[in-house]
Amino acid sequence: MNKIFEIPLYSYQRSDDQDASSPVRHPVVVIGAGPVGLAAAIDLAQQGVGVVVLDDNDKVSFGSRAICFSKRTLEIADRLGLGDPLVDKGVQWNLGKVFFDDRKVYEFNLLPEEGHKRPAFINLQQYYFEEYMVQRVRDLQEQGAPIEIRGRNKVSAIGTHDDHVTLEIDTPERSYNLEAEWLIACDGAGSPTRQMLGLDFVGRVFEDNFLIADVIMEADFPTERWFWFDPPFNKGQSALLHKQPDGVWRIDLQLGWDIDKEREKRPENVIPRIREMLGEDVKFELEWVSIYTFQCRRMEKFRHGRVIFAGDAAHQVSPFGARGANSGLQDTDNLCWKLKLVLDGQADESLLDTYDVERIHGADENILNSSRSTDFITPKSEMSRVLRDAVLDLSEQYEFARPLVNSGRLSLPCTYEGSPLNSADALNGPERSAPGSPCPDAPLGDGYLLPQLADRFTLLTINADAPDSFEEAGITVHRLALSTQDDKTRALRERYLGDNDSAVYLIRPDQHVAARRPSFDDSQFRAALRRVIGKEHSA
Amino acid sequence: MNHQDQLILTPNIDRADDFYADLLSAHEGLSKPESDALNARLVLVLANHIGDRDVLKQALAAAAFHKGE
Numbered sequence: 001m002n003k004i005f006e007i008p009l010y011s012y013q014r015s016d017d018q019d020a021s022s023p024v025r026h027p028v029v030v031i032g033a034g035p036v037g038l039a040a041a042i043d044l045a046q047q048g049v050g051v052v053v054l055d056d057n058d059k060v061s062f063g064s065r066a067i068c069f070s071k072r073t074l075e076i077a078d079r080l081g082l083g084d085p086l087v088d089k090g091v092q093w094n095l096g097k098v099f100f101d102d103r104k105v106y107e108f109n110l111l112p113e114e115g116h117k118r119p120a121f122i123n124l125q126q127y128y129f130e131e132y133m134v135q136r137v138r139d140l141q142e143q144g145a146p147i148e149i150r151g152r153n154k155v156s157a158i159g160t161h162d163d164h165v166t167l168e169i170d171t172p173e174r175s176y177n178l179e180a181e182w183l184i185a186c187d188g189a190g191s192p193t194r195q196m197l198g199l200d201f202v203g204r205v206f207e208d209n210f211l212i213a214d215v216i217m218e219a220d221f222p223t224e225r226w227f228w229f230d231p232p233f234n235k236g237q238s239a240l241l242h243k244q245p246d247g248v249w250r251i252d253l254q255l256g257w258d259i260d261k262e263r264e265k266r267p268e269n270v271i272p273r274i275r276e277m278l279g280e281d282v283k284f285e286l287e288w289v290s291i292y293t294f295q296c297r298r299m300e301k302f303r304h305g306r307v308i309f310a311g312d313a314a315h316q317v318s319p320f321g322a323r324g325a326n327s328g329l330q331d332t333d334n335l336c337w338k339l340k341l342v343l344d345g346q347a348d349e350s351l352l353d354t355y356d357v358e359r360i361h362g363a364d365e366n367i368l369n370s371s372r373s374t375d376f377i378t379p380k381s382e383m384s385r386v387l388r389d390a391v392l393d394l395s396e397q398y399e400f401a402r403p404l405v406n407s408g409r410l411s412l413p414c415t416y417e418g419s420p421l422n423s424a425d426a427l428n429g430p431e432r433s434a435p436g437s438p439c440p441d442a443p444l445g446d447g448y449l450l451p452q453l454a455d456r457f458t459l460l461t462i463n464a465d466a467p468d469s470f471e472e473a474g475i476t477v478h479r480l481a482l483s484t485q486d487d488k489t490r491a492l493r494e495r496y497l498g499d500n501d502s503a504v505y506l507i508r509p510d511q512h513v514a515a516r517r518p519s520f521d522d523s524q525f526r527a528a529l530r531r532v533i534g535k536e537h538s539a
Numbered sequence: 540m541n542h543q544d545q546l547i548l549t550p551n552i553d554r555a556d557d558f559y560a561d562l563l564s565a566h567e568g569l570s571k572p573e574s575d576a577l578n579a580r581l582v583l584v585l586a587n588h589i590g591d592r593d594v595l596k597q598a599l600a601a602a603a604f605h606k607g608e
Contacts, residue, residue: 383575390579400587 003287005127008058009134010151018176025164026052027343029180031193033149034061035126036311036328037186038133042080043336045140045147047455049343052178053137054169058151060130063288064214067123067242067250068322072413072438073329074118075450075511081139083118085132090122091223091243098395098405099228105396115491116441117448120410121322123244125214129325158183158196158307165306182339183307186328189295191313197304201316203297203367208378210294210319211253211264214244214287215274221249221282227407229377229392233276238377238407241277248287251277252319254377261291294318296371298363302331303356310335315363320373320408323366330413331359337455337509341533346474351534354421362414369409376406413438416512420537423506423515423528429498439511442491444482449492452480455509457529459520462492463502466520472529477506508532546597 010033017024028044030037033055044051069077069086077083097107112120140147152172159166165183169176185193194201226241228234237254244250251274255264263269270289278284298315302308311328335355341347379385394401415437416422422435432440442449452458459466459479469478484493497503506515506528515528530536552558565581566574586595 386572386575386579387583390576390583393576394580394583398584401583404583 003127004131005060005062008151009060009131010055010149011058012152012172013150014171014173015148015150017178018171018173023166023177023179025179025181026050027180028052028182028184028339029054029165029167029178030184030186031055031155032186032188032311032313033057033130033134033151034186034188034311034328035066035129035133035325036332037184038130038137038149039076039080039329040184040186040310040332040336041147041149042082042133042136042140043332043455044340045137045145046080047336047340048146049340050146051148052180053147053149054153054155054167055149055151056154060127060134063127063212063290064244064248064250065126066129066322066325067125067244068121068326068411069124069129070121070322070326070411070413071116071118072411073326074122075441076329076333078118078451079333079455079511080133080136082132082136085135086124086129087118087122089128089132089245090124091245092119092122093223093225093243095222096225096227098392098407099226099231100389100392100396101230102232103396105392106402108402115443115489117450118441123242123250125244125248126325128245155192155196158193160197160305160307163306181306181343184332184335185307185309185313186311186332187313189312189316191309193307194299194309194313197307199304200300201297202300203295207257208294208318208374209255209257209259209261209264210292211251211255211270211289212292213251213253213270213274213289215249215251215284216247216287217249217278218283218285221278228277229388229407231277233273239277240407249284253277255291265289265291292319296367296374298360298367301356302359303352308335308339308352308355310359314359315367317366317370318374320370320377320406321366322408322411323370326411327362327366327414330362331355333510334359334362341475347533347535354419354534358414358416358419358421361416361419365414366411373406373408421508421514421532421534423524423531426515426517426524427498427500427503429500429503429516430495433496433505433513433516435513435515437513439505439507439513440495442487442495443489444492445486449482450511453507453511457509457514457532458505458507459525460496460505460507461502461520462496462504464504464519466504470522470526472526473533473535475529475533477525477529506532544591544593546594546601548601 027049028051030041030053033053041051041053094110098105154170155167156170157168165180167178187193223243228239240252242250302314310331317323338351379388391401391404395405417436419436425434457477459477462482466479504520508514514532
């Protein structure tokens, strides 16, 4: 049987642009048809922005790669129209086990918070994620949305100008030129775009190698996450076992830096390690093996004129805590509504500089968290190993030490605290929904709150009067009127009101809070709207 | 800063000689790596008991002979 990642999903097809007498200009060109590039393209196309995705390949990603997709990613996917297939296919787990040396030190139950449409995260092979995204692109095309994926279109040169970008593209036929008002580079950690533009990629650098293996197990094996520190089958390193759909298990074995990659990848070296890890009686088949090398670093700026970087092309983290693809989707979630306003002439280009401010904040938070996990998993000095081992030994006996065990912290969405787009918090309300925060979900009648927040600015009122809509700076804000009378679980009160009787929130198209007050105030909310589109700078 | 947020750096251990003897005897017969591990566990147990991040920061600074905040 052919694996999905072996079948071309967007084969090369000659485009009319290749026969045009002069280069055709598109509003947006995206380089890279991975999860981040496709998310950007779907988001823009849904809003009617013409977008062309170029990829030097014609298939979804090879092997499982990113496998943990967080709740925030699923919420973004809901907005992009592909949440259901992801969650239907994905695996959910709650039980985690931590092993140290040759013994289990403790286990934990994840017990996610109630009252959210989506689970804390799902495990799903990246190739499925991409396949569903390509399917979504096809559906949008059928509805007439201006979106295209061009397979085997490799960008070989980029020219930057004040108001556009020129691209030279190699194809299986002749090369051709294309122009874009805006270029979004989502071409991965090794970003050829970054290299062609000669841009930096700096930061604290960790170097490590991971052997990643997908195995198919014949026997039943529990749906749990197992993490080993310093196990007998991988002395001095770590190991992770995680379940994916289709009876495929993901195994990550840390190998350290000084290794012979080709030798480590050979089945005769991989299979005995896995046998030792799973036990002699467990029958398994090796589906895919790869060696993954990572660094923790980011670009100094993500926006360079008309070229904007997103995902791994802009920032790279260690795999601990699932912060790669998940943060990349938060990038495009942040970028696309701003780009749409700029393209429509409703905001100045400078609004895009707040993409830098907000997402560099996010990238730094991710790099900090993943660096801390890396420091715990791979102690850098003798004393750091002594302390790490002490934490693990104590965790077996005492509950207090368990929160110190760091095998990767669950990726949570970033709060844009201090962003210039936020208005001062005028509600003494819950911390988790303060300006800059991603809106927490809550049950609403038979459904949930987040799906009610569409790709537009929303005035969310809870027990408060306000007009059904208002217009400011050419933008119409629609009201979503809620009442705590329908709040059976009290989640809305707890997450949005706190001790207040009422509240009014201005919510951005990416579902982050821009402003909040106890009641509607016309001039204050008009100012908040101008501020969130970059048209009001005084506090 | 109120009293509870302040690291105590004046004598506070009842029968200090007895405590010190307990500390030494806990290490008796241990190899250097075993003693290091015991000290690490002790630091973590005590730190959790204190809990307060401000006090812990002051303790780290005091132990390193840096001036506290």
